[in-house]
Amino acid sequence: MRAEIQNFVTQIEKSLDLLAQRMDWETVPHRLEEFDARVEDPNLWDNPDAAQQLMRERQNLVDALATYTDIKQDLSDNIELIEMGEMEEDQEVISEAEEAIRALTATAAAKELEALLDGEADSNDTFLEINSGAGGTESCDWASMLARMYVRWAEKKGYKVDLQSESAGEEAGIKSAAYKISGNNAYGWLKSESGVHRLVRISPFDSAAKRHTSFTSVKVYPVVDDNIEIEVNPADIRIDTYRSSGAGGQHVNTTDSAVRITHHPTGIVVTSSEKSQHQNRDIAMKALKSRLYQIELDKRSALVNEAHENAGDAGWGNQIRSYVLQPYQMVKDLRTSHETSDTKGVLDGDLDGFMAATLAMDVAGKSRAEAQG
Incomplete structure (x- = not known):
């Protein structure tokens, strides 16, 4: 892999580390289970405001997990394509995968910044x-x-x-x-x-x-x-x-x-x-x-x-x-x-x-x- 692309890979991995840190990665499965159990509570909507807040928090966690998973999978897929292209000397496959990694670097950096916006009112107008x-x-x-x-x-x-x-x-x-x-x-x-x-x-x-x-x-x-x-x-x-x-x-x-x-x-x-x-x-x-x-x-x-x-x-x-x-x-x-x-x-x-x-x-x-x- 060329040094330039390896640098992009390193940047994406750093962004993934920050996203995992902001999610408190080790607790994600437990929190999702807890959210799902509370969502199934038949009395949930007795308090509509609390129910809406719970649904927002759950969706935020689901979205953050999906973002992390998608970026990580895209990175892995394109690294494999580059390795395959190098083995088969297929420059077209290599070029397409490298371009995808460049684009993924920008996407990961943007998601990294968004992850910092987790304050109480950050999402507001x-x-x-x-x-x-x-x-x-x-x-x-x-x-x-x-x-x-x-x-x-x-x-x-x-x-x-x-x-x-x-x-x-x-x-x-x-x-x-x-x-x-x-x-x-x-x-x-x-x-x-x-x-x-x-x-x-x-x-x-x-x-x-x-x-x-x-x-x-x-x-x-x-x-x-x-x-x-x-x-x-x-x-x-x-x-x-x-x-x-x-x-x-x-x-x-x-x-x-x-x-x-x-x-x-x-x-x-x-x-x-x-x-x-x-x-x-x-x-x-x-x-x-x-x-x-x-x-x-x-x-x-x-x-x-x-x-x-x-x-x-x-x-x-x-x-x-x-x-x-x-x-x-x-x-x-x-x-x-x-x-x-x-x-x-x-x-x-x-x-x-x-x-x-x-x-x-x-x-x-x-x-x-x-x-x-």
Whole structure:
């Protein structure tokens, strides 16, 4: 077998090892037996919510097992084909099997990443909020660049993107924007993007062509589905309606249909201005519940963060990534040190490498936390 193909085989085997580890391979048969026994319980559907959760957990395990088994079998089959082709000196068989192994390497790597998305809300849809920082027009323009970056990323993933509210900058760009991004594992992928993003470039708004540094914050929250109970006391919130102040055109509201909800105990403020008042109220309430749920998730992850810090890893501080366009081109994540000089690709939505590096670091932190606990 050629060295190049042997390297691909090694990569696939590493992906299989991780998939087995994430499934807790030795316990799979026992857990499947347990699931099957519970599914056959005639009283299962007395509690529909619990039954649906059980069926989801069982199906997730079945799917993970099928993925592992299929990849392992495909790898074995194609290795045998290469060996047979070499014995019979059949170059066509060898070439077809080698091409299949190349494709399988990409499939295994993708499944390896998906296996890291096993958090409580990772499979949920997500809310994404972008807010420009200090710096006026320059920061507003940076916020619009980030908004475009995430929309392009979501579109490449095949996710649905709904703009929920937007506040235009005075001269260019946006002061803020909020999106709902819908698709499998949308929150799991995007959760690592929460934080402050820093841009360094020659400002197109500076006649002296000086280099400027701008900051924009990104916040990501899981959409709370019917399986997650979040209670909001009506006495704790204030609901205001107002007229949208969009950039103009068909999206400007001519009535006071935009909705703002303020949650007094936490100071959280959420808005929605792209729909009717009734729809905006519903959207804003869902966004509030998601923010409150994220607070709870953050509390639970405190031990993970502590494990990162104790191990000397980059902290999970507010500033997470730096985008330098001048005097050189580099995007670097300050937590994982993952970097690339392809700034155009990143700003066009090529973010999977950064997200994967953060996911891997998060898994390492969880492992350390469990070891310390």
